Amino acid sequence: MELNKISVVVLSDKREQLQMAAMIASVGAVSGNEVLVFLSMNALRYFVKGADEKAPCEGPVGELMEQKNVPPFKILFEQAVTLGDAKIHPCSMAMDVLGIEQGGLEGYIGEPMGLTMFLDECKGGQVWSF
Amino acid sequence: MSEKKIIDARGSFCPGPLMELIAGIKMVEIGDEIEVLSTDKGSAAEIPQWLKKVGHEHLGSREEAGVWHVNLKRSK
Numbered sequence: 001m002e003l004n005k006i007s008v009v010v011l012s013d014k015r016e017q018l019q020m021a022a023m024i025a026s027v028g029a030v031s032g033n034e035v036l037v038f039l040s041m042n043a044l045r046y047f048v049k050g051a052d053e054k055a056p057c058e059g060p061v062g063e064l065m066e067q068k069n070v071p072p073f074k075i076l077f078e079q080a081v082t083l084g085d086a087k088i089h090p091c092s093m094a095m096d097v098l099g100i101e102q103g104g105l106e107g108y109i110g111e112p113m114g115l116t117m118f119l120d121e122c123k124g125g126q127v128w129s130f
Numbered sequence: 131m132s133e134k135k136i137i138d139a140r141g142s143f144c145p146g147p148l149m150e151l152i153a154g155i156k157m158v159e160i161g162d163e164i165e166v167l168s169t170d171k172g173s174a175a176e177i178p179q180w181l182k183k184v185g186h187e188h189l190g191s192r193e194e195a196g197v198w199h200v201n202l203k204r205s206k
Contacts, residue, residue: 023145026145032183069141069142069143071142071146071149076145079149083153083156
């Protein structure tokens, strides 16, 4: 089986963007790829421990996803880690700006990562941005 | 080999049935068979592709009254 490196940069606070990012991360990870997720900007607040804020929809598909039994994006990100060994890291800058302390994020999220390390880690692989 | 395991993912949308299968496949022994039930057409197509990619055996799929039955064997 060919092993690829897939990096997913997640910035948006919109439901559709978060859902697609989570789908690529989870399916990529359980298909034997090395998956790295980098959470920053407006996406990060959803991953604060216990956060239950609903992500706003961009359009009708997001609204339909709300009504149907589509797996929530946070569950998919967690499954990417638990079932597929994905690594999810928050952006250290966004952590500082939002005043989030170490340990303030959901348990499946790793240590804060800076851009120097992220750019090094994603070298030579696919990079997806949402 | 134990009795075939049924994973009932009816009502769940992509990639829910696939993720339920992946959680379930870890619970069975190599050589055991699994049948995934899904009402999501996309997942019915996606699961055999995943099986091929990761190296499990796709035993066949059929659709009955809007429910796809995807049969497979854990191979490794």
